Amino acid sequence: MSDQQDPDLQALFSRPAVLPDADRLQQQILTGIEQQQRRRGLWLGAAGVTGLLVPLSLLVASVGWPGLIAAISSWTVSLEHSSAGASTVLRVLDSQYALWAASAAGLVAISIAAARSVHPR
Amino acid sequence: MIPDLSATREELLAQLAAQGNRAAFGELVRRSLPAVRSLLRRMGAQPALADDIGQDAYLAAFRSIATYRAEGPFAGWMCRIAARLYIRRAQRAQRQQWVEISDDLPQETSDSSAADRIDLDQALAQLSTAERLCVSLCHGAGFTHDELAKELDLPLGTVKSHVLRGSRKLRARLELKP
Numbered sequence: 099m100s101d102q103q104d105p106d107l108q109a110l111f112s113r114p115a116v117l118p119d120a121d122r123l124q125q126q127i128l129t130g131i132e133q134q135q136r137r138r139g140l141w142l143g144a145a146g147v148t149g150l151l152v153p154l155s156l157l158v159a160s161v162g163w164p165g166l167i168a169a170i171s172s173w174t175v176s177l178e179h180s181s182a183g184a185s186t187v188l189r190v191l192d193s194q195y196a197l198w199a200a201s202a203a204g205l206v207a208i209s210i211a212a213a214r215s216v217h218p219r
Numbered sequence: 220m221i222p223d224l225s226a227t228r229e230e231l232l233a234q235l236a237a238q239g240n241r242a243a244f245g246e247l248v249r250r251s252l253p254a255v256r257s258l259l260r261r262m263g264a265q266p267a268l269a270d271d272i273g274q275d276a277y278l279a280a281f282r283s284i285a286t287y288r289a290e291g292p293f294a295g296w297m298c299r300i301a302a303r304l305y306i307r308r309a310q311r312a313q314r315q316q317w318v319e320i321s322d323d324l325p326q327e328t329s330d331s332s333a334a335d336r337i338d339l340d341q342a343l344a345q346l347s348t349a350e351r352l353c354v355s356l357c358h359g360a361g362f363t364h365d366e367l368a369k370e371l372d373l374p375l376g377t378v379k380s381h382v383l384r385g386s387r388k389l390r391a392r393l394e395l396k397p
Contacts, residue, residue, distance in 0.1 A: 104358060104386055104390075106390070106395045107354070107358040107386060107389060107390070107395075108358050110339045110358075110393070111258075111261070111339070111355070111358045111359035112359075114253035114254045114256070114257035114258075115253070115256075115257045115260070115340070116253060117253065117256050117257070117260075117266075119270075120252055120253065120256075123252065123256075123270055123273065123274070124245065124248050124249060124252055126274060127248055127252075127273075127274050127277045127278070128241060128244075128245050128248065130274060130277075130278050131241055131244065131277070131278060131281050132241060134278055134281065134282070135239065135241075
């Protein structure tokens with residue numbers, strides 16, 4: 099038997115005392131968890147909105163509303179005329195659409211950061 | 220209708236809880252809560268503080284339930300989380316001086332082990348705060364001496380002597396044969 103193993107004492111410690119108000123405390127814990135889940139939902143919602151607004155603001159700041167609308171129209175047209183999925187991806191990533199890709203990446207990064215902040219390991 | 224989870228394995232309950240199932244986590248709470256509360260009180264926490272830390276421990280556990288590997292009982296995993304929270308709080312409150320030592324003994328029930336528990340809790344109350352803490356963490360939560368030294372920020376030799384002295388005193392008080 100090592101100096102830190104004591105089966106007699108371990109056996110005594112393994113028998114928990116039955117303490118009062120267990121049901122009340124259990125209910126409080128579950129209520130707290132429900133609130134935690136709700137807060138997490140709010141955080142993720144806020145992160146999603148922020149992740150959408152920030153890239154959009156950057157886009158508007160860089161190309162302006164008329165430029166943005168023109169880019170959307172151009173993108174839609176290019177999608178309509180593309181014959182293959184690969185060419186669509188290339189078109190999206192090409193020149194003026196690089197900004198879109200960067201915005202999407204920013205959105206994903208912000209969402210992941212927000213999710214980690216509310217769900218730490 | 221609320222499903223009866225009382226016979227469900229802890230591993231499965233933990234998986235369900237990781238998916239956000241509160242009923243499954245509630246069942247894990249029901250099973251482990253007596254052990255967590257008992258340990259915190261045996262470590263020396265006042266009843267109100269013990270319940271407060273217990274709640275925080277379960278909230279933390281729910282956030283990281285996906286890391287529970289079911290290699291041991293859920294209660295053991297919970298006890299270690301709760302013990303660490305108590306240590307952190309006590310260290311913050313008063314560096315190296317363990318505060319709010321309770322003299323309140325847990326209320327007893329009528330089952331056959333009640334007498335043993337009274338003896339254990341009374342005997343624990345006779346130990347020094349450091350001995351009580353080290354003995355409870357070692358025998359009640361399964362911490363090794365090395366882990367205790369790190370958690371308590373104490374030299375390994377000091378931890379070993381607290382555990383050894385505390386265990387001897389407990390055995391003597393409880394009249395356990397060597």
